[in-house]
Amino acid sequence: MKSDLEELIEACENEKAELEKQISEYASEGDYLYAYHHQKGLKKLNGMLDVLKGLQNPLYKSITEEERRMSNIKKQMDRARLMGVGAFWENMIKESETRIQNLKREAVKPGYDSQEVDEALFSLANGTVKGFKLYFKTSPDVFVSFKLTDQDIDVMLQYDAAAYEEYGNTFRKTNQFKNLGFQLEGDHWIYHYPVNKFKDALEIKTMLARLIYDVFYYDSRYDVARIVYD
Numbered sequence: 001m002k003s004d005l006e007e008l009i010e011a012c013e014n015e016k017a018e019l020e021k022q023i024s025e026y027a028s029e030g031d032y033l034y035a036y037h038h039q040k041g042l043k044k045l046n047g048m049l050d051v052l053k054g055l056q057n058p059l060y061k062s063i064t065e066e067e068r069r070m071s072n073i074k075k076q077m078d079r080a081r082l083m084g085v086g087a088f089w090e091n092m093i094k095e096s097e098t099r100i101q102n103l104k105r106e107a108v109k110p111g112y113d114s115q116e117v118d119e120a121l122f123s124l125a126n127g128t129v130k131g132f133k134l135y136f137k138t139s140p141d142v143f144v145s146f147k148l149t150d151q152d153i154d155v156m157l158q159y160d161a162a163a164y165e166e167y168g169n170t171f172r173k174t175n176q177f178k179n180l181g182f183q184l185e186g187d188h189w190i191y192h193y194p195v196n197k198f199k200d201a202l203e204i205k206t207m208l209a210r211l212i213y214d215v216f217y218y219d220s221r222y223d224v225a226r227i228v229y230d
Helices: 004-028 032-056 060-075 077-082 086-105 114-125 161-166 168-172 174-179 202-215
Strands: 131-137 142-148 152-159 182-185 188-194 226-229
Touching (some): 032 060, 032 202, 060 086, 077 086, 114 131, 114 152, 114 202, 114 226, 188 202
Antiparallel strands (some): 142 152, 182 188
Protein backbone atom coordinates (compact mmCIF):
# COMPACT_ATOMS: atom_id res chain seq x y z
CA MET A 1 0.00 0.00 0.00
CA LYS A 2 1.35 3.41 -0.97
CA SER A 3 1.90 6.08 1.64
CA ASP A 4 0.26 9.52 1.41
CA LEU A 5 3.61 10.92 0.32
CA GLU A 6 4.02 8.34 -2.44
CA GLU A 7 0.47 9.01 -3.65
CA LEU A 8 1.14 12.74 -3.74
CA ILE A 9 4.42 12.33 -5.64
CA GLU A 10 2.70 10.06 -8.17
CA ALA A 11 -0.12 12.57 -8.64
CA CYS A 12 2.39 15.39 -9.18
CA GLU A 13 4.36 13.28 -11.66
CA ASN A 14 1.17 12.62 -13.63
CA GLU A 15 0.30 16.31 -13.59
CA LYS A 16 3.83 17.14 -14.73
CA ALA A 17 3.56 14.76 -17.69
CA GLU A 18 0.25 16.31 -18.70
CA LEU A 19 1.63 19.85 -18.44
CA GLU A 20 4.67 18.95 -20.54
CA LYS A 21 2.37 17.45 -23.18
CA GLN A 22 0.20 20.57 -23.26
CA ILE A 23 3.23 22.88 -23.48
CA SER A 24 4.54 20.91 -26.45
CA GLU A 25 1.14 21.04 -28.17
CA TYR A 26 0.70 24.79 -27.59
CA ALA A 27 4.22 25.51 -28.84
CA SER A 28 3.73 23.43 -31.99
CA GLU A 29 0.50 25.31 -32.70
CA GLY A 30 2.10 28.70 -32.10
CA ASP A 31 0.09 29.43 -28.95
CA TYR A 32 3.12 30.76 -27.11
CA LEU A 33 1.17 32.70 -24.49
CA TYR A 34 -0.59 29.55 -23.30
CA ALA A 35 2.70 27.67 -23.46
CA TYR A 36 4.31 30.37 -21.32
CA HIS A 37 1.63 30.21 -18.62
CA HIS A 38 1.79 26.42 -18.52
CA GLN A 39 5.58 26.64 -18.28
CA LYS A 40 5.21 28.78 -15.16
CA GLY A 41 2.91 26.15 -13.69
CA LEU A 42 5.42 23.44 -14.57
CA LYS A 43 8.21 25.33 -12.82
CA LYS A 44 6.12 25.59 -9.66
CA LEU A 45 5.20 21.91 -9.86
CA ASN A 46 8.84 20.89 -10.29
CA GLY A 47 9.69 22.85 -7.17
CA MET A 48 6.97 21.02 -5.26
CA LEU A 49 8.24 17.66 -6.53
CA ASP A 50 11.75 18.51 -5.36
CA VAL A 51 10.38 19.23 -1.89
CA LEU A 52 8.33 16.04 -1.74
CA LYS A 53 11.14 13.85 -3.03
CA GLY A 54 13.48 15.48 -0.54
CA LEU A 55 11.01 14.59 2.18
CA GLN A 56 10.94 11.02 0.89
CA ASN A 57 14.72 10.73 0.59
CA PRO A 58 17.03 13.22 2.38
CA LEU A 59 19.79 12.42 -0.15
CA TYR A 60 17.62 13.38 -3.14
CA LYS A 61 19.09 16.89 -3.37
CA SER A 62 22.66 15.57 -3.25
CA ILE A 63 21.87 13.04 -5.98
CA THR A 64 20.22 15.57 -8.30
CA GLU A 65 23.05 18.07 -7.82
CA GLU A 66 25.63 15.43 -8.71
CA GLU A 67 23.59 14.35 -11.75
CA ARG A 68 23.36 17.98 -12.88
CA ARG A 69 27.10 18.41 -12.44
CA MET A 70 27.80 15.28 -14.49
CA SER A 71 25.40 16.42 -17.23
CA ASN A 72 27.18 19.77 -17.49
CA ILE A 73 30.55 18.03 -17.79
CA LYS A 74 29.25 15.77 -20.57
CA LYS A 75 28.04 18.80 -22.52
CA GLN A 76 31.60 20.14 -22.55
CA MET A 77 33.30 16.89 -23.58
CA ASP A 78 33.75 17.74 -27.27
CA ARG A 79 35.44 21.00 -26.37
CA ALA A 80 37.57 19.25 -23.73
CA ARG A 81 38.80 16.71 -26.29
CA LEU A 82 39.77 19.49 -28.69
CA MET A 83 41.74 21.11 -25.87
CA GLY A 84 43.50 17.83 -25.12
CA VAL A 85 41.96 17.34 -21.67
CA GLY A 86 39.29 14.82 -22.63
CA ALA A 87 40.81 12.01 -20.54
CA PHE A 88 40.76 14.20 -17.43
CA TRP A 89 37.10 15.08 -17.93
CA GLU A 90 36.19 11.46 -18.64
CA ASN A 91 37.72 10.57 -15.30
CA MET A 92 35.61 13.28 -13.65
CA ILE A 93 32.50 11.74 -15.19
CA LYS A 94 33.41 8.29 -13.88
CA GLU A 95 33.99 9.71 -10.40
CA SER A 96 30.65 11.51 -10.54
CA GLU A 97 28.87 8.33 -11.66
CA THR A 98 30.43 6.46 -8.73
CA ARG A 99 29.28 9.12 -6.26
CA ILE A 100 25.74 8.94 -7.65
CA GLN A 101 25.68 5.14 -7.39
CA ASN A 102 26.96 5.29 -3.81
CA LEU A 103 24.34 7.86 -2.84
CA LYS A 104 21.56 5.78 -4.37
CA ARG A 105 22.77 2.65 -2.58
CA GLU A 106 23.06 4.39 0.77
CA ALA A 107 20.36 3.34 3.20
CA VAL A 108 18.40 6.41 4.19
CA LYS A 109 15.39 7.18 6.26
CA PRO A 110 13.12 10.23 6.01
CA GLY A 111 14.39 13.39 7.63
CA TYR A 112 11.77 13.04 10.29
CA ASP A 113 9.07 10.51 10.99
CA SER A 114 6.05 11.80 9.06
CA GLN A 115 3.79 9.46 11.01
CA GLU A 116 5.03 10.98 14.25
CA VAL A 117 4.36 14.46 12.86
CA ASP A 118 0.85 13.33 11.86
CA GLU A 119 0.16 12.03 15.35
CA ALA A 120 1.48 15.19 16.98
CA LEU A 121 -0.62 17.46 14.75
CA PHE A 122 -3.82 15.48 15.24
CA SER A 123 -3.22 15.34 18.99
CA LEU A 124 -2.80 19.11 19.00
CA ALA A 125 -5.88 19.73 16.85
CA ASN A 126 -7.92 17.42 19.11
CA GLY A 127 -6.69 19.19 22.21
CA THR A 128 -5.05 16.13 23.75
CA VAL A 129 -1.65 17.88 23.90
CA LYS A 130 -0.90 21.51 24.71
CA GLY A 131 1.84 21.89 22.15
CA PHE A 132 5.07 20.47 20.82
CA LYS A 133 8.35 21.44 19.19
CA LEU A 134 9.85 20.02 16.00
CA TYR A 135 13.63 20.40 15.91
CA PHE A 136 15.29 20.12 12.50
CA LYS A 137 18.67 21.88 12.71
CA THR A 138 21.31 20.81 15.19
CA SER A 139 24.15 22.69 16.94
CA PRO A 140 22.83 25.35 17.01
CA ASP A 141 19.20 24.30 17.16
CA VAL A 142 16.44 25.69 14.98
CA PHE A 143 12.90 24.45 15.54
CA VAL A 144 9.24 25.26 15.12
CA SER A 145 6.84 25.28 18.05
CA PHE A 146 3.16 24.38 17.68
CA LYS A 147 0.40 25.86 19.83
CA LEU A 148 -3.38 25.58 19.62
CA THR A 149 -5.41 28.76 20.04
CA ASP A 150 -9.16 29.24 19.85
CA GLN A 151 -9.00 29.72 16.09
CA ASP A 152 -5.62 28.60 14.81
CA ILE A 153 -2.76 26.20 15.00
CA ASP A 154 0.16 28.59 15.43
CA VAL A 155 3.54 27.48 14.13
CA MET A 156 6.40 29.67 15.35
CA LEU A 157 9.96 29.54 14.04
CA GLN A 158 12.36 29.64 16.98
CA TYR A 159 16.12 30.00 17.34
CA ASP A 160 18.70 31.70 19.54
CA ALA A 161 21.46 34.21 18.83
CA ALA A 162 23.94 31.47 17.95
CA ALA A 163 21.54 30.01 15.38
CA TYR A 164 20.88 33.46 13.90
CA GLU A 165 24.61 33.98 13.49
CA GLU A 166 25.08 30.53 11.95
CA TYR A 167 22.15 30.82 9.52
CA GLY A 168 22.14 34.60 9.12
CA ASN A 169 21.94 34.52 5.33
CA THR A 170 18.86 32.32 5.55
CA PHE A 171 17.08 34.51 8.09
CA ARG A 172 17.77 37.67 6.09
CA LYS A 173 15.95 36.28 3.03
CA THR A 174 12.56 37.18 4.44
CA ASN A 175 10.57 36.54 1.27
CA GLN A 176 11.14 32.81 1.53
CA PHE A 177 9.31 32.79 4.87
CA LYS A 178 6.51 34.98 3.53
CA ASN A 179 6.11 32.67 0.54
CA LEU A 180 5.47 29.79 2.93
CA GLY A 181 2.72 31.73 4.68
CA PHE A 182 4.68 32.98 7.69
CA GLN A 183 4.07 36.47 9.05
CA LEU A 184 6.61 38.51 10.99
CA GLU A 185 4.97 39.40 14.30
CA GLY A 186 7.36 41.32 16.53
CA ASP A 187 10.59 39.34 16.36
CA HIS A 188 9.02 36.02 15.39
CA TRP A 189 7.92 34.38 12.18
CA ILE A 190 4.51 32.76 12.77
CA TYR A 191 2.35 30.60 10.51
CA HIS A 192 -1.37 30.57 11.34
CA TYR A 193 -3.47 27.63 10.20
CA PRO A 194 -7.24 27.82 10.88
CA VAL A 195 -8.38 24.95 13.07
CA ASN A 196 -11.73 24.75 11.27
CA LYS A 197 -9.88 23.90 8.03
CA PHE A 198 -7.85 21.12 9.60
CA LYS A 199 -8.85 17.82 7.97
CA ASP A 200 -5.48 16.16 7.52
CA ALA A 201 -1.90 17.14 8.18
CA LEU A 202 -0.82 17.33 4.54
CA GLU A 203 -0.90 21.11 4.04
CA ILE A 204 1.08 21.80 7.20
CA LYS A 205 3.48 18.95 6.45
CA THR A 206 4.11 20.32 2.96
CA MET A 207 4.90 23.73 4.46
CA LEU A 208 7.25 22.04 6.93
CA ALA A 209 8.97 20.11 4.15
CA ARG A 210 9.61 23.31 2.21
CA LEU A 211 10.86 25.08 5.34
CA ILE A 212 13.13 22.23 6.38
CA TYR A 213 14.54 21.23 2.99
CA ASP A 214 14.17 24.28 0.72
CA VAL A 215 14.97 27.00 3.25
CA PHE A 216 17.24 25.40 5.85
CA TYR A 217 18.69 22.56 3.74
CA TYR A 218 18.20 19.83 6.31
CA ASP A 219 20.88 17.15 6.02
CA SER A 220 20.32 13.92 7.95
CA ARG A 221 24.08 13.37 8.08
CA TYR A 222 24.46 16.35 10.42
CA ASP A 223 21.00 17.29 11.65
CA VAL A 224 18.84 15.29 14.05
CA ALA A 225 15.09 15.85 13.74
CA ARG A 226 13.02 15.20 16.83
CA ILE A 227 9.70 16.09 18.41
CA VAL A 228 9.49 17.29 22.00
CA TYR A 229 6.07 17.64 23.64
CA ASP A 230 5.30 20.51 26.01
